[in-house]
Amino acid sequence: MSGAELGRLIAAQVCLHATMAGIRLAAPLLALQQGHGAASVGVLIALFAxxxxxxALPAGRYVDRHGLKRPMAMAVTAAFVGALLPLLWPAFPAMCVSALLTGGATGATVIALQRHVGRAAQGTAQLRQVFSWLAIAPAGANFFGPFAAGLLIDHAGSTAGDARAYAICFAFLATLPLACWMLVRPTREAPSAAPAVHAPGTRAWDLLREPMFRRLLFVNWMQSCSWDVHAFVLPLLGHERGLGASVIGTLLGGFAIAAALVRMLLPVLAARATERQVILTSNLVVLAVFALYPLLRDPxxxxxxxxLLGFALGxxxxxxxxxxxxxxxxHRQGEALGLRLMTINASSVVMPLLFGSLGALIGVAGVFWVVGAVMAVGTPAVRGLQAPDEQRG
Known part of the structure; x- marks a missing residue:
């Protein structure tokens, strides 16, 4: 895969993901302005995931059958309609449908692009490198989308946050999926694999019968939980320590910047380290940080x-x-990507509820230590990860 083609696909993902990220900021603010309560806004935000x-699973199967462009065309259409809805009908039901459409489009885009990039890469070293670059896209989109939406809401209208400002904001966000399609359109489809022949009893869950896939999914879930617990517990821990909102925000910002920076460095690291070495090192660093974090009071x-946690998890x-x-x-890579995405998103919905319950029972600091203990128990699973070339060796 050429650098120019990879750059176009990264920019395409930024455009479509930024649509969702921008609406995820604008729609809740508009709902609050219209008098909807915190519970309604919570439901609205949950709909994005x-x-x-x-x-995720149906999208993965569809991508396996049709490649890149047809699923991307559907995702672009869904995101475009999702951005237009609150522009044409600025009411809470329209915002809910917008959240469903743009959230689903973002998930389908991730699966389609990851599958295409993975199949277009040549050799394991390039595979690590292209995924390192592609992983920068969500970080860039999560900055650009809300930043652009916030600027337009505050400055595009006659007064900050008036109806005209929101209309211009949603109109701008609706142009981003079109830019995504223009970037994807010149891309050549990756060579087709043998068609998937699914027997009547074959399901995506059959992938879990493969020990290495099951192990990898478990390891990915552990790391995702660590990411979620930091985002969820740090504000509570900071409040407990008497830190101000700006300090807590800076701590979270430092984590996000480190996670993005390490992905820029990974293409160089990928040529010198295996996947298992990177994941195991990350796991050990997270264990050390989670053991120490709750004991600290100095910002x-x-x-x-x-x-340090951002570098490890990123x-x-x-x-x-x-x-x-x-x-x-x-022929089942799209399905596998869909199963992974479904697992991670379901965990991101459920785990904060569990963290909240644990925090009430054992304290905020205890949540870090419980998740750290889970990672310690799961470390042997990381040691057992092996790519096919390692297994042959």
């Missing part, structure tokens, strides 16, 4: 831990995606 839980020390996803493409049959 809901479609990814239920549509600078907490910031150092936050940045390195994992590209390595997981590289290994997943190596251990999964070509």
């Amino acid at each position: 809901l479609t990814q839980v239920f549509l 600078w020390a907490m910031g150092a831990c936050s940045v 390195a994992v996803q590209p390595m997981v995606m590289s290994m997943l493409h190596q251990i999964t049959p070509h």
Whole structure:
């Protein structure tokens, strides 16, 4: 895969993901302005992830059958309509449908692009490198989408946050899926694998019968839980320590910047380290940070831990995606990506509820230690990860 083609696909994912991220900021703000309460806004935000839980597997199968462009065309259409709905009908039901459409489109885009990039890469070293670069797209989109939406809401109208400002914001976000399609359209489809012949009893869950896939999914879930617990517990821990909102926000920002930076460095690291080595190192670093984090009270020390955690967890996803493409049959890679996405999104919905209950029972600091203990128990699973070339060796 050429650098120019990869750059276009990264920009395409940024455009479509930024549509969802921008609406995820604008729609709740508009709902609050219209008098809807916190519970309604919570439901609205949850809808962005809901479609990814239920549509990930069907989207994966569809991508396996049709490649890149047809699924991307459907995702672009869904995101475009989702952005237009609150522009044409600025009411809460329209915002809910918009959340479902743009969330589902983002999930389908992730699956389609990851499968295409994985199949177009040549060799395991390039596989690690392309996934390292592709992983930068969500970080860029999560900055650009809300930043652009916030600027337009505050400055595009006669007064900040008036109806005209929101209309211009949604209109701008609706142009991003079209830009995504223009970037994807010149891409050549990857060579087709042997067609998937699914017997009547064959299901995506059959992939879990493969020990290495099951192990990889478990390891990815552990790392995802670590990401979620940091995002969920750090504000509570900071409040408990008497830190201000700006300090807590800076700590979370340091984590996000570190996660993005390490993905820029991974293409160089990928040529020198295997997936298992990177994931195992990340796991050990997370264990050390989670053991120490709750004991700290100085914001600078907490910031150092936050940045270190960002470097450790940010390195994992590209390595997981590289290994997943190596251990999964070509004709079922989209299905495997869908199963992974469904698992991670379902966990992101359920785990914060569990963290909240645990925090009430054992304290905020205890949540870090419980998740750290789970990772310690799961470390042997990381040691057992092997790509096919390692198994042959």
